[in-house]
Amino acid sequence: MHELNSEQRAALDTKGDVLLVACPGSGKTRTLIQKIALELSKASSHRKFVVALTYTHVAAEEIRDRIDAMGIDTSQLWVGTIHSFCLTWILRPYSLYHESLRHGFGVVDIFESDEMLDEIASRHLPLKNHHDCKYYATRTGYEFDRSTSPDRIEPLKKTIAEYHEQLLSRSLIDFEMMLKFSHDLLVSHAPIARRLGALFQFIAIDEYQDTREIQYFIVGMIIRESMDRTGLFIVGDPNQAIFGSLGGVAKSAAEISLLTGRIIKPLALHQNYRSSQQIIDYFGHFAVEPMFIEASGEWKDWTSSIVHDVSISKTDLVKGVADLVRHNIETLRINPESIAVIAPWWIHLASITRALVQELPEYEFNGPGLSPFGQNLDNFWYKVARIALTFAAPDMFRKRMRWAQELVDELTASGYASDSLTARELLKITNEITSAGKNGTEFLINFFEEFCHRLGFEPQPGSELSEQRDSFFRRMENRISDIQKRENVDVDDLETFRKVFRPRRGVVVSTIHGVKGAEFDSVIAFGLLEGFVPHFNEPEAEKDHIAKKLLFVIGSRARKNLFLVSETGRGNQWHPKYQSNVLEAVHDHPYTSRSINLVTSSP
Incomplete structure (x- = not known):
């Protein structure tokens, strides 16, 4: 507790259920882990569990590692994603009560799921493959990625219906069916939620801003049926809600209160221990939910390099990024492990990763294209x-x-x-x-x-x-x-x-979504163009809003330096890609420049 500041301590000491809005670099994870440790120490019975729901397997691993390192007994702790939670606590124990699961079921492998969707989608033009078939579960059925164009809705409905039919004929479900069936079980058999409410002493939710409506409802039913026996602690940052196209939504404390039937107390963390004040001031331009953020860490007074380069062409992109990496390591003296190269989509990164390895053989890289098999963590x-x-x-x-x-x-x-x-x-x-x-x-x-x-x-x-x-x-x-x-x-x-499984080394290469939660001394981001940030199919009225959140995430990953590249030569002569409108709007910011030659940095 002595490591926590007054805001973090207040979050731990507050009685009742809490919604903690935490700015980037505010020690959110540390606060969450301390809260989990505190609740574990209160576990009164081996039949009571503390549950921590994370957005990714990586986040779950980090929480487990840090709790283990504290020397705390974790026999009453369960950590995982909402999908793993549904599988472990709802579907496997209570599948007998669901018509589609009562004779047994398995979970389809992601690769096999992609293969099935590839085959089905190819018969429903204009769909081509699984990349065109993004969908998510809701309380009433299934919805499609908001970037799906109108002409694809009907073919997509047919594709997903056929896909589900094939899965169920083989007694298989995928991750979205996992959520839908769990929801249906809780709705049709209230004693299940009541039983879980009696088992769980405490539920923590990380990155709540990426939680979907159906997921809120699943947790809300358990909390409501627990008769005040299950505590709730929710943390996240609405400015980093970048999974909206797949249904993610940052609910307010009042909205969560309606779902749970409990008073949810809103608290906040405002002190950033990660970045310089210059970096904070810069990414603050992209905040969609205004929030005071104060630099309070070791690098708060660092004179940062914050550059937006619009001169690099697509054909010279590998060399341009390589020059930036070399500049950070050799001139700014940044450790390679503390450098991230970021792009909007994986497709932008798969080839550039190996190209960077060839361009900079003296340095190591950690990114897509380097692994001989995809990270299918549920296989x-x-x-x-x-x-x-x-x-x-x-x-x-x-x-x-x-x-x-x-x-x-x-x-x-x-x-x-x-x-x-x-x-x-x-x-x-x-x-x-x-x-x-x-x-x-x-x-x-x-x-x-x-x-x-x-x-x-x-x-x-x-x-x-x-x-x-x-x-x-x-x-x-x-x-x-x-x-x-x-x-x-x-x-x-x-x-x-x-x-693949050794501790990660070298310059990190990842997507914007992939680095959320991470931090680096220097961030190099490219592909910051209209149609990429945000995706070209996002609703027109929301594009700037979505772009701001993506740029907020990019900027808030950096401790010391930020290099943004809007390369030329993307698209074609009829539809060329230009720099992000939102990014262009901050060109006159005092800490930015258009040319990479103007980079300066000092301790």
Whole structure:
């Protein structure tokens, strides 16, 4: 508690339910973790649980790691995404009460889901593939990504309906069906929510601004039915609500009170311990919810480089970004791990990552295009691969134990292991496995075979584990082949595979959405053009509003320096892409310039 400032302490000490609006760099996660630790210390029974809902698996891992590092007993703690929560606490225990799930169900692998949507969408023009099929669950059904153009709505309805029909015929569900079915169970069987309300002593929600209506309702029903037995602590920042196209909404304390039937007390954190005051003043231009933010950290008086460059062409983009990376490392003396290269979409990054590796061989990069298989964190065999490709070292013990526990839970739930199997026993078994594979693929094939042999099971053909294994290798083979064709690089070697799960090193390359929650000394962002920031299909009336949130996230990631690039040459002669209107509007800001040559920095 001595590490917390007065605002953070107030958030912990306030009696009742809290909505904490936290500015960037305000110690939100630290406050959340301290609150979780406090509630764990109050757990009166082994039947009471503290639940922390995060937006991503990465955020869940961070919370687990930091709670573990505090030496606190976490046996009563459950941390995960809302989808994992629904699967663990609602669908698996109560599937018998849902018509579509009562005879058993599995969760479709993301890669297999994409394959199914690719095939179905290709028959419903003008749709092409799964990228055109973004949808999300609501309380009444399913809605489509707001960037979906009107001419695609009807084909998309048919595609999703056929997709759901195919899934259910195979007793499978995807993540959106997971939410919808969980909602339906809570609505039709109120005792489920009542039972969960009795189990949960406390529920914390991180990044509430990206929470969807159906997710608020699921948690709200549990809180309402708990009869004041379950506490609620919600944290986030409305200015960083960048998942609105997929239904994310930052509800007010009054709106959440209506859902839960409880008084929600609004509090705020205003002190930024991350950035210089110059950086804060700059990204403050993009705030859609006005909020006073004060620089209070080590770098508050740093003289920052804040540059908007409009001179780099698309053809020279790799060299331009490479020059910026080199400038930060060699001139500004920034550690490579503290530099991020950001773009609006993954498609902008896949090729540039390897191009940067070739342009700057003396430095390491961590980004898309470097992994031989996509991060399908919910695939069982991806979880096995994490253990297979890491070593039994002291600094990895807690993490590998958690991974092992996830495998034990899934094997037990699937009937492939007895309740007596422990995470420690499974980890001992995997540590003893040796694989003679010459390359990464052979290594994993052999490891998976021996894994099944040692544990005495073999996934039955057509079972969820069997299909996930096939999907895991198909996805990996496609990715390796694609990289080989596109860039003439062979990534099917064991060392490349092992690098995926090592602690991250080098310059981070990611999307705007991917770096939310992270922080860096220097941020380099490109592709800041109309049609990219925001997406060209966003509603016209909301485009500037959405662009501001995206630019707010970019700017607020930086501690010291911010380099923004609106490159020329995108689009075509009929429809060229120009710099973001919102970004252009702040060109006259005293800390910005149009040319990269004017960069200056001092400690």
